[in-house]
Amino acid sequence: MKRAPIILLIFLLICGIAQFAATQTAEWQQIKVLPLPAFHPQEPKRIELPNGMVVFLQEDHELPLIDGIARIRGGARSEPANKVGLAAIHSEVWRTGGTKAQTGDQLDDYLEIRAAKVESGSSADSTTLAWSSLKSDFYDVFKVFTELLREPEFREEKIDLAQKEAFDAISRRNDEIGDIAVRESTKLAYGAQNPYARIPEYATVAAVTRQDLIEWHHTYVHPNNIILGVSGDFDSAQMEAKLRQAFATWPKGAAFKQPEIEFHPAKPGYYLIPKEDVNQSSVRMVALGTTRRNPDYYAIEVFNEAFGGGFSSRLFRNLRTAQGLAYSVGGGIGTAFDHPGILRLSIGTKSQSTVQSIQAMYQQVDDLAKQPITQAEIQHAKDSILNSFVFNFDTPEKVLRERMAYEFYGYPPDFLEKYRAG
Structure with missing residues (x-):
């Protein structure tokens, strides 16, 4: 006698959900997206x-x-x-x-x-x-x-x-x-x-x-x-x-001298590092990247997000979700403030699937020429970057640290605003 109300309650709840779902006729893409508010962080x-x-x-x-x-x-x-x-x-x-x-x-x-x-x-x-x-x-x-x-x-x-x-x-x-x-x-x-x-x-x-x-x-x-x-x-x-x-009493010292640094990438090839106590492989494909002064920096950021930046990126969808080859996968063109970053594509996989994973990664890179990043992928990447952007500067202290970085590397004070607009 005591079980009937519980069963009835669950049945009614499921029916209610089904009825509610049946009334949803509009596609989510039709929902009006309001423009992002103006970005005005508290300035130090x-x-x-x-x-x-x-x-x-x-x-x-x-x-x-x-x-x-x-x-x-x-x-x-x-x-x-x-x-x-x-x-x-x-x-x-x-x-x-x-x-x-x-x-x-x-x-x-x-x-x-x-x-x-x-x-x-x-x-x-x-x-x-x-x-x-x-x-x-x-x-x-x-x-x-x-x-x-x-x-x-x-x-x-x-x-x-x-x-x-x-x-x-x-x-x-x-x-x-x-x-x-x-x-x-x-x-x-x-x-x-x-x-x-x-x-x-x-x-x-x-x-x-x-x-x-x-x-x-x-x-x-x-x-x-x-x-x-x-x-x-x-x-x-x-x-x-x-x-x-x-x-007030602390005198100036000698001006800082920026070290002169040369970059000598290795010759293209395969470089193997044996580690016999594990049953997995960690693969990196690398080359020199660029700096944030590159006029294409904003396009690079969008490309990185679309190609290898998250769960919806091409690398993740194809190598992990579709083919099940990777524990982890991602990468992009690395940028740094005052020296070249590293273009790095990475994949973690089982030892047995190492060669197949490398071949699949190469295929993804080759496909960029045949199947360029689509407008839908670009828009999704932009939305992802902009939607998370505010959380990087949601406290006065975070804005302060960013402003200090621009001062340190000689970037314009409005670089943050230009990044969002770019």
Whole structure:
């Protein structure tokens, strides 16, 4: 007796859905799509201090927090070839080594009781030092930040620890097949000794000394080589006055010299790297890409999305969905701000289907000439890019970081708006 109402309820629900579905006569394509609203992100305030430091201030009063990051010209691409790993060790020991006033461990305790962070990092072209704090603790945390900028103490025991961690990373870098494929294909695209492709070795890491870290810091960390971004719950006028006071006595350093980098791609061919403890293959097809200054950059972005950018791309539909050859598949023409990116097509597949997957990838590339990207594919790619575009800049801090990148690489301030319009 108790089961009947339940059965009846389910039956009525299904009938209701069927009846509702039957009334839907209009195709979804007929739904009117409203135009996208105008894109006007909150602009940060740009200031240049007398010593050459460029500052961006972005107010954001949603939470009582203040965050900041200094982006400094000079990264791994500026390392000498016999000391690859220097930039990473510098950025690690910069924070863990502490200042002349406090050790890194003491800084940890000092920041922890304030629920704050001060962190350092590095990349191919830059080094960073960042902080995050409550508004009420800003002055205390900012004092640590400025002391690390101007008075770091690269303690020997922390250098030894950083080198041991680097050795451990070297010993494990062949554990994952995907990591191997990315690393070795980058060497093929750029040249094995290119600064964007070379990697730390035991000997190059061991060669780094405390004096190297001191000289690196002296060479690159000075105000006219820094772009500082601050976002959070503050008044811009008051923050500007604080920053001018904090950095007033810090003199300019030597102008940054952009390293001259040559690219020597490998000869076309097949390059095999055996890994016998796995039953899969990670395939990369690579060539030199281009920069974001390329006048075809916007067309390249649309092509990448249509050809290899997502679940609806040609590569995904044909190699994974239709033929079932791939665990993962995608790619496109890579772009970078100030050097060529990498044109990279990738596929992950079973060992048994490796040759078939490569042939299928070649077929997709060949088909581009016979069956160009259709207008429908172009429109879908544009819609996908534009619909997700706003989420890349949906907070004031994200807009700040983007503006800092344009300043760093010498792009026009309105590059973001031009990208959307393009």
